[in-house]
Amino acid sequence: MNARLQSFLHYQALELERFRVLHHAQRRGAVRARSLEEIERDVGSLLTVIEPAIRNRISLLIRNGQPTALVPLEDECYCGGCHRRLTAREAQLVRLGDVVTCERCNRLIYDGQEAVGAA
Numbered sequence: 001m002n003a004r005l006q007s008f009l010h011y012q013a014l015e016l017e018r019f020r021v022l023h024h025a026q027r028r029g030a031v032r033a034r035s036l037e038e039i040e041r042d043v044g045s046l047l048t049v050i051e052p053a054i055r056n057r058i059s060l061l062i063r064n065g066q067p068t069a070l071v072p073l074e075d076e077c078y079c080g081g082c083h084r085r086l087t088a089r090e091a092q093l094v095r096l097g098d099v100v101t102c103e104r105c106n107r108l109i110y111d112g113q114e115a116v117g118a119a
């Protein structure tokens, strides 16, 4: 998987972890989570790697309660989140390793095949 994409997925995981710590901290019997401080430290290491526009998009989606801000490309030309059909140009960009914002659901679409293949 390309390093840029990997950093996006890592950032998404951290945002999700932070969201859960903030919203479920009071739940009884919950597995003890990492502290916000620990999470923030990991987030800090990604701040210079990921463009602010992408970071903000991921943060916003996760904080609005979406379980995924990044979704894989489906069947070569569909958004893995809302199943909108991408334009040929968008699908091409994704296959080249870039991420494209879905016009309908606002999620970021990436090439999941590449992610799986290199994992």
Ligand SMILES: [Zn+2]
Pocket (backbone or CB within 6 Å): 079, 080, 081, 082, 083, 084, 102, 103, 104, 105, 106, 107
């Ligand atoms: Zn979509």
